[in-house]
Amino acid sequence: MAIVAVSIAPLGTETASVSKYVAAAEKVLREDGRLRYRLDPMFTTIEGDLSVIFEVIQKMQEAVFAEGAVRVSTVIKIDERRDKEARMEDKVRKVEALLEE
Numbered sequence: 001m002a003i004v005a006v007s008i009a010p011l012g013t014e015t016a017s018v019s020k021y022v023a024a025a026e027k028v029l030r031e032d033g034r035l036r037y038r039l040d041p042m043f044t045t046i047e048g049d050l051s052v053i054f055e056v057i058q059k060m061q062e063a064v065f066a067e068g069a070v071r072v073s074t075v076i077k078i079d080e081r082r083d084k085e086a087r088m089e090d091k092v093r094k095v096e097a098l099l100e101e
Contacts, residue, residue: 001047001048001049001080001081001085001086001087002047002048002049002050002053002078002079002080003045003046003047003078003079003080003086003087003088003091004045004046004047004050004053004057004076004077004078004079005043005044005045005046005075005076005077006043006044006046006057006060006074006075006076006077007042007043007044007073007074007075008021008022008025008057008060008061008064008072008073008074009021009022009064009072009073009074010064010067010068010069010070010071010072010073011069011071011072011073012070012071013068013069020067021064021067021069022039024063024064024066024067025044025060025061025063025064026039026044026060027063028056028059028060028063029044029046029056029060032056032059034048034049034052034056035047035048035052035053035056036048036087036088038088043075043077045088047087047088050078050080057074057076061074
C-alpha cells in the first residue's frame with residue numbers, strides 16, 4: 001500500500017486563487033471512490049494501490065486542464081511500504097505519541 005501526497009496547480013491563470021482547480025481535482029478523487037484520501041491545505045494525501053493512485057492523479061490533472069488551465073504543475077511524493085500496512089492515521093499517531101513522551 002502507498003501513501004501519496006499530491007499537489008496539482010494551474011500556472012499562469014488570471015487570478016492567484018486556485019480553489020476552483022483544486023475542487024475540480026478533488027471531485028475526480030471523490031467520484032472515483034477506490035482510494036482513501038484527505039484534503040490538506042497544501043497537498044491531498046491519498047492512500048491505496050499505487051497503480052490506481054497514478055491513474056486517478058492523471059484524471060485529476062486532466063480535470064484541472066478542463067477547468068481552463070493551459071499549464072499545470074503537479075508534485076507527487078510517494079511513501080510505499082511493502083513490509084507492513086501503514087495507514088495515514090498510523091503515521092500521524094506515531095509522531096504524536098513520541099511528542100507526548
